[in-house]
Structure formats: structure tokens, C-alpha cells
Amino acid sequence: ETGVTQTPRHLVMGMTNKKSLKCEQHLGHNAMYWYKQSAKKPLELMFVYSLEERVENNSVPSRFSPECPNSSHLFLHLHTLQPEDSALYLCASSQVSGGGTGELFFGEGSRLTVL
């Protein structure tokens, strides 16, 4: 596998469920991101793990919880979500130092539907 891979590609869950999205990057990058993509809205940065430091968007509800066990793996834990959380969740990675351009490499996304 090369690039950035996300699983699952599609997820349907009830508001009381607990699920997790997984992302893995095979590019040797040192930063990973979660973005939310909703219709007619800009890509919204949710969380960044850069050089082992976590940066987050303060407007993201606590029902979204990220985990980054190492520089290659990133999770987004979901619990008690709301229907308005239905969206495409994109994982991305980049190299933010050591001569890297900072270009974001995206995964294919996880399409989440909350019933």
C-alpha cells in the first residue's frame, strides 16, 4: 500500500454508537490531519498531529476524539454523534520540516452517515 489509506470507506451509525475511523500513511511524513468535508462548506480542519504535537480546532465537539499512536497512524473515535455530523472525513499527511513542501496528501475519505 502506498500513500494515505482510510478505513472504513463508508460508515453508517446510530447516535448512540461508538465507532472509529482509521488512517495510515506510508509516505514517511511527520504530520497527520483530520478534515471534515460537508456540502457547500470549506474543508474544515479538525485536528493536527505535527511533530508529535497535537493542535486542534476549538470548535470541534468533544464527541470527536483523535488518537495518534505514532507518526504513521491516526484514528478518529466517534461517540454519541448527531445527524449534522454526517460528512466525508478526510485524513491527510504532510512533511512539515526537513525540506518538505508541506503539501497535503489526502486519503480517499470515510463517508459517515449518522442516523
Place this chain on the structure above:
Amino acid sequence: GENVEQHPSTLSVQEGDSAVIKCTYSDSASNYFPWYKQELGKRPQLIIDIRSNVGEKKDQRIAVTLNKTAKHFSLHITETQPEDSAVYFCAARESGTASKLTFGTGTRLQVTL
């Protein structure tokens, strides 16, 4: 924080015509401006970028211009082809935050035959 506005939200051009998408940003210290293309059902991919020390950059049919004084930058696609149909996102990177990009709302470009 940074705020990026993008126009138009939709753009329809005939094959062979040119397309121009414009973005403005708010942080005068932003120094990196990439453009991403997202085809239907696919991931966003970088197509071109420009840094604040350059006013224009070109790659075949695609060019980007940057006006630092006015804080706006534009994507120009010449001789458009059906495969250019996609959503295009501009972005700006905040100063001092090597890892954070702020995106515009996207432009859906439709190239008709």
C-alpha cells in the same frame, strides 16, 4: 485566524475556453498558497502552489498569480478540457504554523463540449 474566500462557487465554460478562479485571504503574513483539485468521488490533490516570494507560476495549462498587496490569488486554466471538470479549492497557510492550511469553499468547474 486566517480566512479564505473563493469565487465563483460554480463555473461553466466551453471546452477550449479559459477558466479563472479567484481567492482572497486575510492574513497578510500568509506565505504559501496551494490549489487542490477534487474530482467526483476522489480525494483532493495538489495541482499547483505558489509562495509569497513569487508573483506568478505556470505549469502547462495551469497558472497561478499572487497579489500580496491586495491579498488575492487566482487560478487560471487555459484550453480547458472535459477532464478539468472538478471542484477546485484554494488555500492559504497561516504564518508560523507550518502544518495548518485554511481552505476556501471550493469552485465547481464544469467544462462542456
